[in-house]
Structures are given as C-alpha cells and as structure tokens.
Amino acid sequence: LGDSAVGKTSFLNQYTNHIFQTNFVSTVGIDFFEKRVVYKSPHHEFGRGQRLLLQLWDTAGQERFRSLTTAFYRDAMGFLLFYDVTNEASFLNVRDWLAQLSVHSYCENPDFVLCANKADLEDIRTISTSDGKQLADELGADGNCGCLTNMNVSWHLGKRCMHVDFSKRRLNFHLSRSFVQLNQYIDRAPYVETSAATGLNVEIAVNTLLDLLMDRIQHSTELQLANGVVQGIRFGENASKTPGQRCFC
Numbered sequence: 001l002g003d004s005a006v007g008k009t010s011f012l013n014q015y016t017n018h019i020f021q022t023n024f025v026s027t028v029g030i031d032f033f034e035k036r037v038v039y040k041s042p043h044h045e046f047g048r049g050q051r052l053l054l055q056l057w058d059t060a061g062q063e064r065f066r067s068l069t070t071a072f073y074r075d076a077m078g079f080l081l082f083y084d085v086t087n088e089a090s091f092l093n094v095r096d097w098l099a100q101l102s103v104h105s106y107c108e109n110p111d112f113v114l115c116a117n118k119a120d121l122e123d124i125r126t127i128s129t130s131d132g133k134q135l136a137d138e139l140g141a142d143g144n145c146g147c148l149t150n151m152n153v154s155w156h157l158g159k160r161c162m163h164v165d166f167s168k169r170r171l172n173f174h175l176s177r178s179f180v181q182l183n184q185y186i187d188r189a190p191y192v193e194t195s196a197a198t199g200l201n202v203e204i205a206v207n208t209l210l211d212l213l214m215d216r217i218q219h220s221t222e223l224q225l226a227n228g229v230v231q232g233i234r235f236g237e238n239a240s241k242t243p244g245q246r247c248f249c
Contacts, residue, residue, distance in 0.1 A: 010196035
C-alpha cells in the first residue's frame with residue numbers, strides 16, 4: 001500500500017523476478033504476484049521449514065481506485081506500507097493509508113511493515129532515517145492489543161504493541177510463560193529502508209512481515225488449544241458426548 005509512484009510494483013518485481021524496470025507505468029486497479037518460499041522460523045518453531053506460496057497483491061495508489069482496492073484489504077493477512085524517501089507527501093500520507101486499513105482490513109490493528117523505499121536515491125532524499133523511525137515509533141504507540149482471552153485468537157503478542165489489558169484474561173497455565181516475553185518487545189512498528197532498484201532489504205522487508213504473520217498463526221493456534229477447540233472440535237471438560245459415543249469423529 002502507498003501513494004502512486006512510491007515503487008510498490010517495482011518492489012514486487014524485484015522480490016519475485018529480481019528485475020527492475022526504469023520505465024514507470026502506473027498500476028490500474030490491482031496487480032498480482034506470486035512466489036514460493038521455504039519459511040524457517042527464527043525461533044525454530046516450525047522444524048526444518050514450511051513451503052509457502054505467497055500471494056502478493058499490488059494496489060493502485062490513485063484516489064479513483066480506492067473503492068476497488070479497499071475491497072481486497074479484508075482478505076489480506078498482512079501489509080507492506082510504502083512511502084518514497086524523496087517524496088514528502090507520500091510520507092505524510094502514511095497515516096491515511098493506515099487509517100484505511102483499520103477500517104477495511106481483518107482487524108483494527110493488522111500486521112504491517114513500514115517500508116521507506118528508494119533509499120538508493122540519497123542525493124535527492126528529503127525524508128531522513130530518523131524521521132522514518134520516529135513515524136514507526138508513533139505508529140507502534142497507536143496500536144492497541146485490546147483484551148486477551150482464551151477466545152480472542154487475534155492477538156499481537158511479540159508484534160509491536162505493549163498496551164495489553166489483562167483484566168479480562170483467563171489464561172491456561174502452560175501458556176502463561178509466553179506473556180513474560182512481552183517486556184522484551186519495543187513499542188515500534190517494523191521499519192525497513194528498501195530499494196527496488198538495487199534490491200536493498202527487499203527480502204528482509206517481506207520476511208519481517210512473514211515472521212509477524214506466522215507468529216500470529218502460531219499463537220492463535222495455541223490459544224485455541226488452550227481453550228480446547230481445534231477446527232470446531234471441543235476437547236476437555238467443556239466437551240459434550242452423547243451416550244454410547246466412543247469418539248468425536
């Protein structure tokens with residue numbers, strides 16, 4: 001996501017095909033990219049690696065396509081939010097893009113990575129690294145985890161927010177140690193300086209987002225297991241069983 005001409009399409013071309021095209025063609029509506037990857041968790045929680053097919057949607061930045069592009073937000077699991085370090089307007093519009101995500105995406109605080117693109121154009125740069133990091137700090141501080149309960153499986157542990165209300169939480173004992181990790185995380189949105197032209201940090205930006213998404217999936221599964229519900233099947237003391245049943249098949 002991001003303003004027109006910030007380099008979204010060039011970024012995805014670099015990531016998927018390792019090419020950079022100098023001619024600019026504005027995206028009309030929506031474009032689509034795919035890439036197969038082997039994901040290895042930094043915490044080794046997924047064994048040797050999982051084979052994933054990434055579906056990457058490239059959205060147009062112009063206002064006239066807004067009603068079309070926002071329709072794709074709800075089904076997306078994560079977002080790369082771009083601005084151009086040589087274009088102050090694109091930097092100032094980041095909050096507007098994030099506000100749209102809060103309205104149209106799967107939750108009010110979706111996983112995203114802030115990408116400062118065209119970092120190779122140092123001679124004409126107008127947005128400094130410190131400005132970008134300050135924005136990341138502010139966007140992280142705006143996040144709100146809400147209430148964590150066994151039934152609330154869309155939580156943000158290990159992501160970017162530390163505003164957690166424990167007052168309504170009922171947590172199984174074997175998961176409690178996970179919450180000790182909260183004090184290890186800083187209150188900042190992920191920030192990466194990238195260059196679609198040179199390939200600088202292109203894979204790092206995508207992998208950073210992928211780590212957030214896989215963490216969300218893992219912890220959501222843990223919370224469902226803690227509550228005794230997996231794929232609609234309820235286990236433990238809350239399970240019901242009709243007389244004569246030998247299994248829950």
